Amino acid sequence: NKGLAITLFSPEDAPLLEKVEAVLDTRLPQQWFPGFEPDLTRFEPEPRRNGKAAQKQRARKQALGGGNKSGKSKR
Numbered sequence: 001n002k003g004l005a006i007t008l009f010s011p012e013d014a015p016l017l018e019k020v021e022a023v024l025d026t027r028l029p030q031q032w033f034p035g036f037e038p039d040l041t042r043f044e045p046e047p048r049r050n051g052k053a054a055q056k057q058r059a060r061k062q063a064l065g066g067g068n069k070s071g072k073s074k075r
Contacts, residue, residue: 010038011040
């Protein structure tokens with residue numbers, strides 16, 4: 001079955017779009033509506049979280065069934 005899917009997203013959603021493209025193994029076409037073009041020069045990604053807050057988040061995610069199930073570190 002074929003169809004058309006349309007998704008609206010902001011520059012902050014770009015990493016999620018990249019993950020979807022990786023799963024689909026294809027680059028999805030992007031189109032901006034006139035007057036709603038993103039100002040990509042102003043976008044600043046949020047800084048990566050390090051330290052105890054990030055460790056807590058990873059531990060919580062793993063405890064809830066997410067993360068690496070092999071028991072081995074990704075490093």
